[in-house]
Amino acid sequence: MSLREEILEASKDILIKDGFGKMSMRRIARRADVTATSIYLYFKNKDDLLLTLIQESIDDLKAALEDVIDPSKDFIQQLEDMARVYIRFALNHPKEYEIIYMVRPEEMPKYPREKFNEVRSAYELLADIIDRGRKENLIEVDDPLISAYTIWAQIHGVVSVIINKRLDTRIPYDKFIDQAVDHIIKGFIIHKTPA
Amino acid sequence: MSLREEILEASKDILIKDGFGKMSMRRIARRADVTATSIYLYFKNKDDLLLTLIQESIDDLKAALEDVIDPSKDFIQQLEDMARVYIRFALNHPKEYEIIYMVRPEEMPKYPREKFNEVRSAYELLADIIDRGRKENLIEVDDPLISAYTIWAQIHGVVSVIINKRLDTRIPYDKFIDQAVDHIIKGFIIHKTPA
DNA sequence: ACTGTTTACTTAACAGTGTTAACCTATGTT
DNA sequence: AACATAGGTTAACACTGTTAAGTAAACAGT
Missing domain, CATH: 1.10.10.60 (Homeodomain-like)
Incomplete structure (x- = not known):
C-alpha cells in the first residue's frame, strides 16, 4: 500500500x-x-485530503445506488428501493455520509466547483428513473431533474435528522423512516391520479 | 449593554x-x-457560548413560527404557511439556521441533552396543528409527533440543500421550493382520501 | 567512480487555536 | 483600616494547519 x-x-x-x-x-x-x-x-492541504475522502464516500454511495437499479422492477418499487438503499447506506456509514455534507463550499474557495458537481452524478441516477416513469406515462412531471432534487432533499432531511440525533428519543427510527419514505413517494406520485 | x-x-x-x-x-x-x-x-467554554447562540437562533425561529399560527385559517393552508415561514427564516438567516444544526451533540458531551431537547418545542407547534387536523377528521395520522418530525425532516432537507449550495445551479430556488412544499404537504394529506 | 539531480521524507519554525492558573485592581463591607 | 469580592488581565500549555529549509537515499550521465 x-x-x-x-x-x-x-x-x-x-x-x-x-x-x-x-x-x-x-x-x-x-x-x-x-x-x-x-x-x-x-x-495540497487538509481540504484537499478531505475532498479526496469525500469523493471516495460519494463513489461508495453511488455504487450502492447503482447496485439496486433494476429496470425489470415496478417503477414505484424502484423509487422506494433507491430511497431505502440511500437511507441504509447513510445510517450504516454515518461518518462517511456526514463528511459528504459537512464541508461547506464557501469555506473552501481554493477548490473548483466542479469537484462538488461530481456529487450530482448520483442524482442523475434518480433523474433517469423518474424520466422512465414519465415516459411510461406513470407520473406527470415538469422537470425530472427538479423532481430528483426534491426527492433527494427530502430523503437527505430524514437521514440528517437521524444522524445528527435530532429525532425525539421517543420515536423509533424504523417507524420514522417507514412513514417518511411512504410520504415522500406518495407526495411525488400523487400528481398523476389514476383514471 | x-x-x-x-x-x-x-x-x-x-x-x-x-x-x-x-x-x-x-x-x-x-x-x-x-x-x-x-x-x-x-x-464556561466555547461550546457554551455556541449553545447560547444556538438557543437565541432557535428562539427567533420559534417566534417566527408562532407568528404565523392562525387557527381561523384552513388546516392545509396553515401547514403550508408554516412550511414557507420556516423556509424563509432559514434562507433569510442562513448562518443562524446553520448553527442550529451545525453543532453535533456527540461532540459536546459536556452538555446535557436537555439543552438540545429545547429545540423540540418548535416541533410541538407543528404537532399541535397536525393534531388539530386529526381532531377535525381531516387527516388520518398514527402519531402527530412522528408526523411532525417527518414533515420537519423533509423541510429541513430542502432548506439544507439550498443553504449548503448543493442544488444544481440550473434549478431556480423558488421553483424548487414550490415543488418541494407541494410534495411534502400532498404526501402528508393523501392518507385521508376524501370520500 | 565521480558528479548532478530527483525523490521521499524530516526538522524547525510561524502564527494561530481553546483553555487554565495566577495575578491585579477597583469596589463594597464590616 | 482590613478584608472580600467582582471583573478583569498576563503568561503559559498543549494543541492546530502550514511552510521553508535541510537531509539522505536512489538514480542518471559521463
Whole structure:
C-alpha cells in the first residue's frame, strides 16, 4: 500500500473511530507512521485530503445506488428501493455520509466547483428513473431533474435528522423512516391520479 | 449593554460576516474589546457560548413560527404557511439556521441533552396543528409527533440543500421550493382520501 | 567512480487555536 | 483600616494547519 493510500486509510479510521474533530494532520500522520508534513507531499492541504475522502464516500454511495437499479422492477418499487438503499447506506456509514455534507463550499474557495458537481452524478441516477416513469406515462412531471432534487432533499432531511440525533428519543427510527419514505413517494406520485 | 451581551453580539457578527470557521475566542474578544479569557467569565467554554447562540437562533425561529399560527385559517393552508415561514427564516438567516444544526451533540458531551431537547418545542407547534387536523377528521395520522418530525425532516432537507449550495445551479430556488412544499404537504394529506 | 539531480521524507519554525492558573485592581463591607 | 469580592488581565500549555529549509537515499550521465 502506497503512503498516499495509508494516509487516506488512517484519515478514514480516525474519522470513523474518533470523529471529525479529532482528525488533525498530526494525528493522521502518527497513525500512518510518518510526519505531518509528509501528508503535504500527497495532498495540497487538509481540504484537499478531505475532498479526496469525500469523493471516495460519494463513489461508495453511488455504487450502492447503482447496485439496486433494476429496470425489470415496478417503477414505484424502484423509487422506494433507491430511497431505502440511500437511507441504509447513510445510517450504516454515518461518518462517511456526514463528511459528504459537512464541508461547506464557501469555506473552501481554493477548490473548483466542479469537484462538488461530481456529487450530482448520483442524482442523475434518480433523474433517469423518474424520466422512465414519465415516459411510461406513470407520473406527470415538469422537470425530472427538479423532481430528483426534491426527492433527494427530502430523503437527505430524514437521514440528517437521524444522524445528527435530532429525532425525539421517543420515536423509533424504523417507524420514522417507514412513514417518511411512504410520504415522500406518495407526495411525488400523487400528481398523476389514476383514471 | 453588559459585557456578556457584547460578547454574544460580537460572536453573532463574526459568525454572520466572517463565517463559522473564523469565529475564534480571540477574534470575538478583539471585537468586543476585551481579552479572550474574559469570555470565560461569562461562558464556561466555547461550546457554551455556541449553545447560547444556538438557543437565541432557535428562539427567533420559534417566534417566527408562532407568528404565523392562525387557527381561523384552513388546516392545509396553515401547514403550508408554516412550511414557507420556516423556509424563509432559514434562507433569510442562513448562518443562524446553520448553527442550529451545525453543532453535533456527540461532540459536546459536556452538555446535557436537555439543552438540545429545547429545540423540540418548535416541533410541538407543528404537532399541535397536525393534531388539530386529526381532531377535525381531516387527516388520518398514527402519531402527530412522528408526523411532525417527518414533515420537519423533509423541510429541513430542502432548506439544507439550498443553504449548503448543493442544488444544481440550473434549478431556480423558488421553483424548487414550490415543488418541494407541494410534495411534502400532498404526501402528508393523501392518507385521508376524501370520500 | 565521480558528479548532478530527483525523490521521499524530516526538522524547525510561524502564527494561530481553546483553555487554565495566577495575578491585579477597583469596589463594597464590616 | 482590613478584608472580600467582582471583573478583569498576563503568561503559559498543549494543541492546530502550514511552510521553508535541510537531509539522505536512489538514480542518471559521463
